[in-house]
Amino acid sequence: MRKTGKKILGALLATSMVMSMAGCGSNASTANAINGKATADGSDDSAIAADSPYAGKGFNFSTKETIVMYALGDRPADMDAVLEKANSEYFEPNLNTTLDVQFLNWSDYQTKYSLLLSGGEQVDLIYTASWCYYNDEVAAGAFKKLDEDYLKTYMPYTYEELPEEAWKEIAINGDIYAVPKGKATFTSYNGAVVRQDLIDKYSLTTPDSWDNFKKYLEELAELQSETGVTALNTDANREQLFTLFCQENTLQGVTEGYDFLYQANNSEKAPNPEDIQYSYMSDFYTDYALQMADLASKGVWSSNAINDTTDAQTYFENGTSGALVWNSSILTAGDNLEKAGLGEYKVYDVTPNTKRSRGAYSVDATAIASKAADPERAALVLDYMKSDVDLNRLLLGGIEGTHYELDEDGNRITLDKASDYPWNGWAWNINRQDEPDEAGMDERAIEYGNKCEEMEFVPEQTGFTFDPSPVQNQYAAVQSVVSEYQQSFALGIYGKDTESAIDEFHEALKAAGVEEFTAEFIKQYTEYKEANNL
């Protein structure tokens, strides 16, 4: 009896395993018509308006479909109202499609992102970026490859409008897997927002250079018991000073997403392969770590910042931090500080002589999931969102007259309801070059923006992308070592032992295979450089 029982159990297990495998294997087919004809099959415009920008282009709109798009961030309170307007006035009459936007919150997008693409939920369009798994998901085959013909056919307007370098930046080994945004801003250049009221009150050093900024922080740290303000109140999730340090030393990243640096000295020339260093193995990094340990020992930030997870921007906004270093979002932080009546802010360019590059177009993009049931319809929806000015503004900033309005110069004025649908709250991956500026911008913000435009810098190797798959194991291991040490060096927790900690860090990196990883990177870069005659 026992034996038969075991046999039955065995048979059951075998069946269930086979069944589950079969279930996994069956999604390979690319047939996309769920209940009718797919957009790519033949021409049928009967279901859309005659004046639709997509009428007469040979698409099949006979079936009504729902396209699901995933974005990062929190769902705005008025999202439903905006979607209803977008659907009833744009998508339904002109594409016979309903758009649904879902959100991945900042707090858990890292854990959900991959699961979403590998799981069974409907995902047609999804936000991606060089910092948001673009390379990894492409390597895993999660995104549909978009060749030139496909783009010309299914994204006709966007293909015309986007600048060529945008397509170049998003390409991996020449293949495009996502559609970049339409407007590149200086998102990767960092400045500092500081407490001007404290500078005036205690006549502190004006933080207009890297050394003066450090002096300002040190002076403020000495006054902490009097002011109750931590000089640079920071936390374990934000590395505030590294980008600034790189700017000070004109260190430039070779490509987005991988930590390879070279000293550009404000020259746009592509670096020689031998001048490229892996950031964490370089002498610059050692210097940085020592400077951070020095700042930490002077009490510039709390000694347990490493175990703190409250966001640093919050600290500046609630008046407990003397500075915040980040991209142009420091202006928002300063604004919030003043709105709360807790102090007066001023923004400083700490590295005024360094040229600055625009963030790549590829830092924000939209991909079509390879599991999308009708990728052609999804492509049309994306094209429409990006190319129709009115629809684009509706998605970016809400309903005109409710959430924002435009003044006679074409600048946008924020209305009372804007907090329920803030401008650029989630749709920054579909923004356009002609996106209206905010009217009545604080002069400090205008000055900061102008300075960036003046010092623009476009390195020649823009467009080079790295494919880590030949050294996937080493890459994964190196990344894990970096993630273990990075914040600890940034917050200087080793104090006097920093140098020996750096040695240990370098040993760990070598053990993880940083040399093979670097060699592969240099090899691919050299090939790119030669192929493009740089």
Next chain:
Amino acid sequence: MGKRIAKNKVLLIMLIPAVVYVIVFSYIPMAGIVLAFKNYRYADGILGSPWVGLDNFRFLFVSNKIWDLTKNTLLYNIAFIIFGMICEVGFAIILSELNNKIFKKVAQGFMFLPYFISWVVVSTIMLNIFGDNGVINSVLTSIGQEKYSIYSNTALWPVVMVCVRLWKQTGYGTVIYLAAIAGISQDLYEAAAIDGANVWQKIRYITLPSLKPTVMIMTLLALGNIFRGDFGMFYQLIGANQLLMKSSDILDTYIYRLLLTTPDVGMTAAAGLYQSLLCFITIITANWIVKKIAPDYTLF
């Protein structure tokens, strides 16, 4: 066979939910193990992705970290199991010997309370007590002493971790042992009392031996997960602090950090399989040893 099925029809029907649960959530996902040996690509599906042999496991060994991590995970769990058991059994006996009903209930309630606090909250409480501006340092500075931070004192952390763990989990374990003690026949205690046994003798000769099966089962169950660290606890309390990671980084947090930076389904599956294999070996060995010395208490 058919006769026996007919006879136990009701019992078998009652068994169905549990069997279905285990098949759906434990056996069917087991097929996913194949991913550990494949370079998973969404477009090709699980079966269509190319085989890569043991490539996915290499990342675990390239940095030589795996041994430290395995050791940390193992030692922490052994400490949790041993000290946990002592505290749980101890408190269960103390509670059962108490006569004041109200005090007993209140004490039990307070012991159980930390179990419901999430690790996120625990880490904040810790920071507010032991942190730079926490209670302890405020007291120290007010009486003119130097500040002291346990967050930079590596050697102390294994003790801190065990203490926090005990504070949080003891209440829950105590309830299980209390239930076991309640199940001991009162006749035994009465007979012992007539023979003139005192409280200690009753505990030594009746309570403890009667708890032996429960202790064995609980320990065996805990052994099954000995290579699985308490992710929430380590992730929240240690965070990104590399000083503490040296002594308190475990397999789970390492794998989490690793795959957060390079999401690769194959590598995740490989790491999971490595952990499961170790757990499997431990539990088979432990059960085999128990079978040799006390065959009545085996799990299977």
